[in-house]
Amino acid sequence: xxxxxxxxxxxxxxxxxxxxxxxxxxxxxxxxxxxxxxxxxxxxxxxxxxxxxxxxxxxxxxxxxxxxxxxxxxxxxxxxxxxxxxxxxxxxxxxxxxxxxxxxxxxxxxxxxxxxxxxxxxxxxxxxxxxxxxxxxxxxxxxxxxxxxxxxxxxxxxxxxxxxxxxxxxxxxxxxxxxxxxx
Amino acid sequence: xxxxxxxxxxxxxxxxxxxxxxxxxxxxxxxxxxxxxxxxxxxxxxxxxxxxxxxxxxxxxxxxxxxxxxxxxxxxxxxxxxxxxxxxxxxxxxxxxxxxxxxxxxxxxxxxxxxxxxxxxxxxxxxxxxxxxxxxxxxxxxxxxxxxxxxxxxxxxxxxxxxxxxxxxxxxxxxxxxxxxxxxxxxxxxxxxxxxxxxxxxxxxxxx
Numbered sequence: 001x002x003x004x005x006x007x008x009x010x011x012x013x014x015x016x017x018x019x020x021x022x023x024x025x026x027x028x029x030x031x032x033x034x035x036x037x038x039x040x041x042x043x044x045x046x047x048x049x050x051x052x053x054x055x056x057x058x059x060x061x062x063x064x065x066x067x068x069x070x071x072x073x074x075x076x077x078x079x080x081x082x083x084x085x086x087x088x089x090x091x092x093x094x095x096x097x098x099x100x101x102x103x104x105x106x107x108x109x110x111x112x113x114x115x116x117x118x119x120x121x122x123x124x125x126x127x128x129x130x131x132x133x134x135x136x137x138x139x140x141x142x143x144x145x146x147x148x149x150x151x152x153x154x155x156x157x158x159x160x161x162x163x164x165x166x167x168x169x170x171x172x173x174x175x176x177x178x179x180x181x182x183x
Numbered sequence: 184x185x186x187x188x189x190x191x192x193x194x195x196x197x198x199x200x201x202x203x204x205x206x207x208x209x210x211x212x213x214x215x216x217x218x219x220x221x222x223x224x225x226x227x228x229x230x231x232x233x234x235x236x237x238x239x240x241x242x243x244x245x246x247x248x249x250x251x252x253x254x255x256x257x258x259x260x261x262x263x264x265x266x267x268x269x270x271x272x273x274x275x276x277x278x279x280x281x282x283x284x285x286x287x288x289x290x291x292x293x294x295x296x297x298x299x300x301x302x303x304x305x306x307x308x309x310x311x312x313x314x315x316x317x318x319x320x321x322x323x324x325x326x327x328x329x330x331x332x333x334x335x336x337x338x339x340x341x342x343x344x345x346x347x348x349x350x351x352x353x354x355x356x357x358x359x360x361x362x363x364x365x366x367x368x369x370x371x372x373x374x375x376x377x378x379x380x381x382x383x384x385x386x387x388x389x390x391x
């Protein structure tokens with residue numbers, strides 16, 4: 001049997017501190033004098049409700065967390081049912097870890113050959129989507145919503161050129177194209 | 184308008200990193216040219232000739248002379264002089280079956296001029312209307328280039344190249360600054376002679 005992922009709520013230190021907090025706020029305000037009794041009457045029930053709500057969540061998360069128990073020793077993590085939403089979700093550690101540790105790629109970290117191939121691949125993909133008919137009918141200058149899909153590859157290619165450097169040719173000669181911004 | 188090439192260069196506060204970035208871009212442009220990806224080559228070469236980059240004289244002095252010569256060769260081919268005569272001649276001499284990515288903006292410009300610069304119907308002396316087939320042929324020649332590109336062999340992209348996945352991820356989110364910001368960063372890299380912005384540069388360097 002091997003332990004899979006446990007939710008942080010089961011972290012013993014965090015749990016004990018939180019329980020302590022809720023016990024403190026739901027306790028009586030003072031030593032029983034009149035003012036304290038008024039405060040107890042006014043707020044006691046509300047704090048008790050908050051404490052019970054927290055306890056309920058703690059119990060439900062404890063019931064819902066899963067231990068992987070396999071005789072073969074494989075490390076497969078079982079999906080568990082989220083009671084609140086009713087949807088089956090996969091909380092496998094690789095998904096959580098990937099979301100947390102995603103870092104921004106720096107230019108210096110990218111290999112020259114790799115970036116050349118990536119840029120060429122991207123541009124080839126865009127180029128092959130441009131149909132000769134779109135060019136023949138000058139559709140890239142059109143503002144008709146019906147032709148948006150047809151002219152998107154041309155706009156994408158011009159946009160990716162602009163992303164690299166100023167599109168001097170387009171600026172100089174294709175003013176109507178530059179003013180067109182498909183939504 | 185956004186400039187990836189200029190952004191990567193001007194956002195390097197250290198001169199050696201700036202020089203390394205410029206040399207890397209020249210290498211990328213050279214590789215793209217050898218792969219016949221003229222669109223990206225043109226984009227990088229024109230990015231390196233932006234005002235905010237070309238004014239970095241001290242940085243350019245440190246760039247490897249061999250890389251500068253490579254850039255000059257690319258500039259000779261990609262120059263806009265004579266309506267991109269050198270580039271058109273280079274492409275015309277290429278094998279028609281060889282896959283290449285043309286400068287798309289230039290093609291669109293040619294089509295626009297072919298369409299708008301020539302009338303479709305010509306009026307004859309005897310008030311008869313004639314169709315300008317010369318114009319239509321000119322448009323067909325340009326559109327036919329795209330048809331040939333679709334039919335010719337496409338690039339065989341070796342996606343198992345080391346670092347391809349990282350590069351692909353990087354290319355989806357290219358960093359861009361606008362012209363004003365680029366010029367400001369360019370001034371921070373190399374302020375104008377006798378400029379009071381020297382203090383600002385010092386402040387920026389200490390914040391990094």
